[in-house]
Amino acid sequence: MMGHPDDPCAHCEEMMQPYLDHILSEEEMREAEGHLDECEWCRRRYRFEESLRVYVRQIVTEPMPAALKQKLAALRIPLD
Amino acid sequence: MAEASDATRIAADARDRVRFEEEALALSDQVYRVARHIANSREDADELVQETYARAFRSWRSYQPGTNLRAWMLRILTNLNIDRGRRAQRTPPMQGLEANDYFLYDKLAESDNGLSDEDRVVERLSQDDIVSALSAVPHDFRDVIVLVDIGDFSYQDAAHILDIPIGTVMSRLHRGRRILKRELAESVLEEGS
Numbered sequence: 096m097m098g099h100p101d102d103p104c105a106h107c108e109e110m111m112q113p114y115l116d117h118i119l120s121e122e123e124m125r126e127a128e129g130h131l132d133e134c135e136w137c138r139r140r141y142r143f144e145e146s147l148r149v150y151v152r153q154i155v156t157e158p159m160p161a162a163l164k165q166k167l168a169a170l171r172i173p174l175d
Numbered sequence: 176m177a178e179a180s181d182a183t184r185i186a187a188d189a190r191d192r193v194r195f196e197e198e199a200l201a202l203s204d205q206v207y208r209v210a211r212h213i214a215n216s217r218e219d220a221d222e223l224v225q226e227t228y229a230r231a232f233r234s235w236r237s238y239q240p241g242t243n244l245r246a247w248m249l250r251i252l253t254n255l256n257i258d259r260g261r262r263a264q265r266t267p268p269m270q271g272l273e274a275n276d277y278f279l280y281d282k283l284a285e286s287d288n289g290l291s292d293e294d295r296v297v298e299r300l301s302q303d304d305i306v307s308a309l310s311a312v313p314h315d316f317r318d319v320i321v322l323v324d325i326g327d328f329s330y331q332d333a334a335h336i337l338d339i340p341i342g343t344v345m346s347r348l349h350r351g352r353r354i355l356k357r358e359l360a361e362s363v364l365e366e367g368s
Contacts, residue, residue, distance in 0.1 A: 108275060108276055108277060111276055112276065112348075112349055112352065116330075116348075118330075139280070139284075139293055140276070140277050140280050142293040143280040143283075143284075143293040143296055143297065144276065144280075145293075146293050146296070146297045147279075147297050147356075148324055150297040150298070150300070150305075151305055151309070151324065151325075151355075152324060152325050154302050154305045154306070155211075155212060155305060155306060155309060155325060156208055156325065157207075157208075157211055158204070159203060159204050159207040159208075159224075160221070163203075163207070163221055163224060163225070164203060166225055167200060167203055167224065167225065167228045168200060170225065170228050170229050170232055171196045171200075171232060172192070172196075172232055172233075174189050174193070
């Protein structure tokens with residue numbers, strides 16, 4: 096991951112999505128967490144992204160209509 | 176003797192098929208959750224899920240037991256969705272608000288003087304804001320968001336389902352999430368104006 100020697104917060108932003116997806120290397124993970132420990136500005140934004148993902152998932156999950164469930168069961172191929 | 180072994184084979188076949196159908200039906204809520212946002216409307220999702228199950232039940236023999244049945248079902252579903260007339264899209268040009276990941280948070284937190292809890296900040300987004308923002312994300316990007324962030328598929332499974340390289344899954348996810356946040360930020364800005 097490319098560094099931003101002059102702007103650690105920009106580098107931290109670049110690592111946010113991969114960090115929350117758990118795909119950073121151990122070294123990158125330590126680097127991100129080291130910065131987050133010290134920087135409330137970035138920490139708030141990471142927490143927001145995490146909450147946003149959970150919130151979007153909850154909001155858009157609709158229960159499947161019961162009638163559709165019945166239609167699917169009726170699609171089963173009868174035994175000979 | 177031959178008759179007895181035929182009967183045994185037919186019985187085993189029937190048992191395997193029934194087991195397959197039951198396992199597939201047990202996944203229907205999860206299949207629907209993805210279909211609902213890959214398709215353009217509730218009605219389309221309903222039809223798409225039925226077509227997916229009809230095809231899966233007909234071609235159950237091509238499923239390899241022990242592999243990921245949920246991913247196998249979703250691969251059928253995404254292929255059917257493409258067959259239903261969806262064409263490849265051109266990648267939309269990058270827009271200003273996609274340039275960073277923090278724009279939405281900054282907009283929402285602005286009016287709270289940055290003091291509120293992050294969990295509360297997201298709650299300022301309504302269900303309508305989120306559903307319409309997600310449906311406004313171009314489908315190539317939306318499919319990946321729906322599979323990974325809503326359907327809980329791994330990058331690898333999403334790549335297999337959509338038949339695209341894993342690197343494309345990662346880049347579409349990254350860009351797609353930013354487009355989603357841009358759409359949300361725009362709806363917040365509209366509401367505030």
